[in-house]
Amino acid sequence: MTSITLSGVNKSFGANFPVIRDVDLEIADGEFCVFLGPSGCGKSTLLRMVAGLEMAYSGQIRIGDRVVDKVEPADRQVAMVFQNYALYPHMSVYENMAFGLRQAKTPKDEIDRRVKEAARILQIEPLLDRMPKALSGGQRQRVAIGRAIVRQPKVFLFDEPLSNLDAALRVHMRSEIATLHRNFPAASMIYVTHDQTEAMALADKIVLLHAGKDMLKHGSIAQVGKPLDLYHRPRNLFVAGFLGSPTMNFIAATFIGQETAGAHVALKGGEELLVPVDGSKLAAGAPVTLGVRPEHLAPVPGPAGQTLTRKVSAVEHFGEYSFVYLDGGTPAPLIAKVPGDGGVKAGDTASYQAPADCCHLFDADGIALTQI
């Protein structure tokens, strides 16, 4: 049993600054769960609470069937990989990896076997005698992962492990962590990152945490689900706006009425669109926000049904695709991600179709209306 259950977990630093708010979460055996969110949302704190390095103010944490709230970090059968590697600077790579096993009084032969096996998996065998200061960032990260592997934990915890690496190495190490998950299918993994690309690439499940101006939501779970669920079916404006690069376009709109095929809305720019959601609880004239991702805006020759026609304010070319910036977004300009050079230039007026099934509608509280 390597599942992790958090029930009603709260944490605050001082009386007036809650960092984790009412977190209820189930992470299944062998699942790769990513805690995602902007800086300061409490994702690392939540991870550290699972590790036992931070105490919850209230609530319960279970690993498998065992409540671990009062269990020492070393006895939780978790291993953690830190952002800054946290290698023991005065010990060789071998000693770094063996340290935890020595503390657990593991027989010498077994320590040697496990360290060498981990070194083989991570291809760091030639580095075993080196000191940490003689290693590159990528090598240090491998040693940190090796130190976690040798303990054969039930749960692997990763606290932004790739954020100190350069872009190319980050992509490489990301695939190695995915391989590690395949090699240790029984162990659950929790991975903290603010990088949605890492989250989308690695996660079986993403836990997106709230942060920002709304202090009543800060540190609470904005949405939990499979990566593509969060991407295609965001539960609220925060999730819709956090996932995706460039971010989802938002346009202020007014609810006109509910039809069988969906909610009929009028955009601030004057267009009327149909969004396949259930808006039956909304009153006619209610303010709503339409959301559509840049890659779902398809260029069309001119105004027609489900289209947005706007003045082009700028075009950015990236070779394979271009970003066309259009007037009229809320609060940022609209962006259409189109293939090639986009076929337009700044100052043109261009039309883009927003397919109904790619549109999202959010009520005045920022909650997504249910898709039908």
Add this chain to the structure above:
Amino acid sequence: MTDISTRSADGGAGGAALSLRKLAPVVFLAPAILMLAVYLLYPLVDSFRLSLLDWNGLGSNAQFVGLDNWKKLLSDTLFWEAAWNNILLAVFSVLIQMPIAVILAVVLDNAGKGSRILKILYFLPLLMSSVALGVLFKYFYDVNFGPLNALLDYVGLGYLAQDWLGDTRFALGAVIAVICWQYIPFYMVLFMAGLASFPAEISEAAKLDGASEATIFWKMKLPHLKGTIRTAAVLSVIGALRYFDLIYVMTGGGPEGSSELMATYMYRNVFSSFQLGYGSTVASGMFIVVILIASVLLRFSKRYETEV
């Protein structure tokens, strides 16, 4: 023609800038060099000059005696006993001050915010003048009225009461205890600064690996502090070899020279016996001893650093 004149004008400006750049370090370093020359270099050279004279330091009756004072110094048991006391002071300073300072630093580092008052309290001795401290502890050790003997008496250990500063067996030890008490806070602050730079993640990683606080201290924090401890030990040894004030105030080097240090011996020769020539020889001899020991220590610590 125009080209040439332009070039020469440029060259002139460039030359001025270059000479200004060369001059700048000299200008900035001059005050420090001047101070060192006046207060360090000149007295040093002059004391070597004076060591070749037989002179009471008052009149114009100085006589050049060559190396006679140096010959006397080499066979002067009082000087070598003083030098030995300096070495004892250095050894005990390191052996007593370093471990206690490390322990205090670790305790205060772990104590969190509540330790702020303790940090100030522990630091107080260092802020006190050595002379005031000397007078205070002279009273503390007093054989008749001193609180130490009274305390021993009070707890039933009256038979251990001594004339702490008047007994040749205890005088040096009694002063060493006060010196340690005065300087431990200095090293404690150094070690606390060292511990503050110890990454919290390493402690956390070690905790997850099952290490106890004691293991974290011995295997992580102490190796992290090694460099600071080494520097502190060198400072402590050099300080002990040149030490003067507390000994002078508390015992004046006595009784019977049992707490004499090279510096107090030099002072006595110059200002009590009015032997400026021989006193300068003692000062120069002391300089040589300090330089030799400090060089060995620094060389050793540098080699150690390279090895680590």
